[in-house]
Amino acid sequence: MQTIAALSTAQNTSGAIAVVRISGETALDTARQVFSSKDKRAFEPRYACVGNLILDGIKEKAVCIYFKAPLSYTGEDVCELQFHGGTAVTRAVLHGVFTHGATPAKPGEFTMRAFFNGKLSLTEAEGIADIINAQSDTGAKRANALAGGKIHKTLEDIKQNLYGAKAQLEVILDYGEDFNAEMRDPSLLKISESLKTLKALLPKTDSGKCYDEVPKAVIIGSPNAGKSSLLNALLKDNRAIVTAVPGTTRDVLRDNLKIGDITVALSDTAGIRNSTDEIETQGIKRAQSELKSADLILLIFDLSVKLSEDFSELYNTVSAQNVLLVGNKSDAEITQNLPFALDIKVSAKSGDGIENLEKLIYSRLKTVSEAGGAFTRERQVIAAKAAYATLADIIEKAEFYTTDIICALLNTALARLAELSGENASDEVITAVFASFCIGK
Ligand SMILES: Nc1nc2c(ncn2[C@@H]2O[C@H](COP(=O)(O)OP(=O)(O)OP(=O)(O)O)[C@@H](O)[C@H]2O)c(=O)[nH]1
Ligand SMILES: [Mg+2]
Missing domain, CATH: 3.40.50.300 (P-loop containing nucleotide triphosphate hydrolases)
Incomplete structure (x- = not known):
């Protein structure tokens, strides 16, 4: 896979420090072409090394950190160059890395590689993008829980619980004539528990826009x-x-x-x-x-x-x-x-x-903000709601369903949950998710 590079700090503006990130098999080679240091430990993994950028006409002090695969953000070899964030220097550093083996990263490409290398799930990746774009504290908190893997862990627990239920049901399928409906109770209990956990993550209203962080x-x-x-x-x-x-x-x-x-x-x-x-x-x-x-x-x-x-x-x-x-x-x-x-x-x-009016607006909209549940994207809510509806259907109509049917419905719910975490999300969904990221992320 091509080695990619981009400015990972704010674009088109000067700042105290800028960071250019390079990721891919030849990241280290590219970094060595634009950065030199007398430090013996230079380019040791995870060592922040002080040196100089080697650029046409610009001598600039910089720090280089090498993250050796797979212990990096993307799971590939990554080098991060930190330097004074003037726009001219940034342009020169990018020019340097692009003439020495790296190609410009597309929006979200670093995170997309992290996703494909199993470093994070799709919901965690979306959480990262949403932290960057969050406009409100509620939005930031929600994105943070997604990015930090808290929601992913809950979804994984739900899936494990459902796989457990399915395994028990599959054993029952072999009983043939000795089957009695009570045998399914432990599995149905597992499904009910999962249903409750999933409900707590869903938006509390049907408006379909409450997870949008700005009411x-x-x-x-x-x-x-x-x-x-x-x-x-x-x-x-x-x-x-x-x-x-x-x-x-x-x-x-x-x-x-x-x-x-x-x-x-x-x-x-x-x-x-x-x-x-x-x-x-x-x-x-x-x-x-x-x-x-x-x-x-x-x-x-x-x-x-x-x-x-x-x-x-x-x-x-x-x-x-x-x-x-x-x-x-x-x-x-x-x-x-x-x-x-x-x-x-x-x-x-x-x-x-006016001040009291502000308080009233706050109290009416705070609940709207909080009613958003755990998710930040419509894609996530649609998949989670579909899984929820299927599980609710099993519980509601269990007595009328054969064990075969319940197993098939469990597969449907599990597929929607896998779609949520990205395991079986379509290419279109994955492309759309990462296209919403900024360059350098
Ligand atoms: N006495 C008083 N006059 C007000 C108050 N608020 C607005 N006005 C006056 O009411 C008139 C209309 O105010 P706007 O804010 O333009 O009203 P609006 O509802 O936006 O009007 P449109 O855009 O034409 O629909 C102006 O002459 C304001 O100065 C108020 O609290 N007290
Ligand atoms: Mg007016």
Whole structure:
């Protein structure tokens, strides 16, 4: 297999230190061509050796560490060169290694080699990519549990348990006429245990997007209710245009809002009403489609005006979703009886109540974040849910199923679990997983 190399630290930026990683059979030869040291222990495995890079026109102090196969990240011979991270030096080091036997690594190629060399499972590899991309603490924790092998270990335990159940059932198959249904009880108990363990890893809701680490909150309401003002107040930034003209916002405006240890993707939308204005109508359509993917809707009611029919209609359309009913303009509130209970009153103008609103958003979305279960990717959730459904089917209908059928269903569940860890994942799945990595990982 070709020896590959890439910059493993942040791309296109200068940093205190940069690391170029070389992996493959000739990694050591390539490293020797670009790095020299008087240290007698140079190129001893796992020894951090100080020396110089040998590059055209650049003399640069560097550290080289050699990881001898199979005790390396990829399982191949790996050399890591660490040096001062200027972009010109980095370019020169990469040029040096590419002219001395290495080819540029594709995104995720180091980790893909680690996977094929049995250093990690597919879920662990995905966890590594997700740690790098994690936007929230919850996301990072989840990715960490995947990358650290905790989830892989649980899945392996489930598989062992199921293989045990299958072995017991296969013995029963030989009993022929002496068979009685109770003989299957120990196997069914094993399957039930596995079912419980697997359930704890699955997302707690069916929304299909809860394992996406950034929950989405959408601000909606009638024109002029103060939606854009509220966005600005929450972001503590003059992000959106605010005017007294109803129908100011047309496009959906999105920004990330950090509350405690979660990040929320917050969007401001066009005020919803019956309009004949073509541009405004398009904005309203965009607002309505934004709602479909919302984990939380901040429905803004203007406390300074009488309740309108438009608002009641809007309230009815979203009431089945996760909604926070926010009364805005508390500083100019008029007296009226509302047919619904507000969750909170705020003034986007004075900032009154904004901190409490943040707390409410946090408590509603923290559960969404945590409801994500153990997985970080749709691929993982689909495979785990399929295995779960098959095992649940066995337990539910065991009395109607022959032992043969139960064994076949166990094979189906085991195949889905093997797909999850990557043992029998298709080439397309594997290629897609690693294509989502960054270069150098
Ligand atoms: N008194 C008072 N006025 C507010 C408050 N929040 C917003 N406003 C005013 O209400 C008007 C509309 O505010 P926006 O934030 O543009 O309202 P919007 O809901 O985004 O309006 P559209 O984009 O047109 O749908 C502006 O004149 C704001 O200054 C508030 O808390 N109190
Ligand atoms: Mg607006």
